[in-house]
Amino acid sequence: MPEDCNVGALASQCGSQISAKFWKVISDEHGIDPTSTYHGTSNLQLDRISVCYSEATGGKFVPRAILVDLEPGTMDSVHSGPLGQIFRPDNFVFSQLEASNNWAKGHYTEGAKLADSVLDVVRKEAESCDCQQGFQLTHSLGGGMGSGMGTLLISKTCKEYPDHILNTFSVVPSPKVSDPVVEHYNANVHELVENTDDTYCTDNKVLYDICFCNLKLTMPTYRDLNHLVSATMNGVTTCLCFPGQLNADLHKLAVNVVPFPRLHIFLLALPL
Numbered sequence: 001m002p003e004d005c006n007v008g009a010l011a012s013q014c015g016s017q018i019s020a021k022f023w024k025v026i027s028d029e030h031g032i033d034p035t036s037t038y039h040g041t042s043n044l045q046l047d048r049i050s051v052c053y054s055e056a057t058g059g060k061f062v063p064r065a066i067l068v069d070l071e072p073g074t075m076d077s078v079h080s081g082p083l084g085q086i087f088r089p090d091n092f093v094f095s096q097l098e099a100s101n102n103w104a105k106g107h108y109t110e111g112a113k114l115a116d117s118v119l120d121v122v123r124k125e126a127e128s129c130d131c132q133q134g135f136q137l138t139h140s141l142g143g144g145m146g147s148g149m150g151t152l153l154i155s156k157t158c159k160e161y162p163d164h165i166l167n168t169f170s171v172v173p174s175p176k177v178s179d180p181v182v183e184h185y186n187a188n189v190h191e192l193v194e195n196t197d198d199t200y201c202t203d204n205k206v207l208y209d210i211c212f213c214n215l216k217l218t219m220p221t222y223r224d225l226n227h228l229v230s231a232t233m234n235g236v237t238t239c240l241c242f243p244g245q246l247n248a249d250l251h252k253l254a255v256n257v258v259p260f261p262r263l264h265i266f267l268l269a270l271p272l
Helices: 012-030 072-079 103-108 110-127 144-160 189-195 204-214 222-241 250-257
Strands: 004-011 053-055 061-063 065-069 092-094 131-140 165-172 198-203 265-267
Touching: 004 012, 004 110, 004 144, 012 061, 012 065, 012 072, 012 131, 012 144, 012 165, 012 222, 065 072, 065 110, 065 144, 072 092, 092 110, 103 110, 103 144, 110 144, 131 144, 131 250, 144 165, 144 189, 165 189, 165 222, 165 250, 189 265, 198 204, 198 222, 198 250, 204 222, 222 250
Parallel strands: 004 065, 004 131, 065 092, 131 165, 165 198, 198 265
Antiparallel strands: 053 061
């Protein structure tokens, strides 16, 4: 029986940085080293590895991930990082433009110019799956790229793959943490309500409070926040990546947690 596959898209600087940390966590769980080689100790690590990884030549395991940004800075940072060599080079999609914290630029102008290139890579990844169930998008709702182009990709993917599950991990802007004053105007929740099946939200203010009060960090960095978000993402997707009886696929997960179709926006919790 073919195994279920899920394609992850990482839009914006925030989404790419969080997802790089997320892939570090699940690569460690599956026994995949930074060279894409398996060095695990249990057969359970390989049992459902095709959910998140595709097997390449030479026994290499490559993440089913697409990294998207309008400017190359974030892509260069991820590519030169500890896991930079694990991603497929063709799946880095970027341009030399920027959204300038403007939702309309990301959704209608600069982002729209890049959308077709992203969808081409999405189709390629989807066609390589034996039994694809859905997509997972990581992005922020405060920036022009993450919210503007992120919601554009969501709507286009929803139209092209209407029978697939679409999950998002969305970072919501907070009034006490946000730098640009326009972040709250960029937060387009309407597109998430209309076009996604599950939306898992995190709040930077809450993450900072956890770092200060629970973890006793005096100067938390974005790396600390990304670690918390990646841990919660890993908790949500563990039931998909490893054998189990509960929420064994995206459809079962949606059925079990969504009471009504439009009530699918959740807050993540992490026991500390």
